Amino acid sequence: MTPSTQPSVAPDIGLTMTQILRSPLSALRTSMETLASEFHADDPRALKLSGALDQVLSMSHDVEALMQLATPRPLAPLTCSLEEIVEAALRRQRYEQRSRVRLARPSGPNTLRVDGPLLADCLARLLEYVLATTNETVLLSTRCEAHSATFSIVAQQSTTAGLEGELPPSRRAALELGLTLARRDAVRMNAVLDVRICAQDTTCLSIRVDEDNAAA
Secondary structure (H helix, E strand, C coil): CCHHHCCCCCCCHHHHHHHHHHHHHHHHHHHHHHHHCCCCCCCHHHHHHHHHHHHHHHHHHHHHHHHHHHCCCCCCCEEEEHHHHHHHHHHCCCHHHHCCEEEECCCCCCEEEECHHHHHHHHHHHHHHHHHCCCCCEEEEEEECCCEEEEEEEEEHHHHHHHHCCCCHHHHHHHHHHHHHHHHHHHHCCCEEEEEEEHHHEEEEEEEEEHHHHCC
16 A cells, blocks of 8 residues: 555644644734733723734633643542632633622631642633623632532523623633533543522532542
8 A cells, every 4th residue: 555545544633733723822922912012001002902812812712622622631639628729710710700709618628639620620611601691790609528529600590691692602602612621521520510590590500529539
């Protein structure tokens, strides 16, 4: 069989996406940030560049999500605090979104053996979805038991339903991708992800993690 007629080998999709998209986007982001620093705050070009930079950051975020979906990393359980997980999830949100999150902090045991970064990523994606689809205050609470923890997000259902239809198709697709990743990674950690309509027209999203199962 000659080289031209040999069957092609399917490339690693995660590596291919990294080579094609990740590095160029990173370089573009760096160049735009450098250029932005050269403009005065009252320069009209600074505002236009800021909007374009936001688009690049959003694209970089979505590319990272696609790569995680294509090539999930192995689980790496470690002992971490619930505070660390919550703070990591909050840092993923934009400032104006993060300011609408109200925290109900846990009492009692505050550590769990779990893949903390992955759990924080799941929680961040759920938060991102809710914050993008409601303009109300969102409650993020944690409940800790002997060997398990539950992270709950509560938001007004009526407002969420109204704003979700106003989102651009690209934004809705990105949020749905985030939910898909959260569901996939919750299953990988043997966690239980639940979405339901609670009392008083509120939407409740929760992730329950059992230490023994998550560290398996």
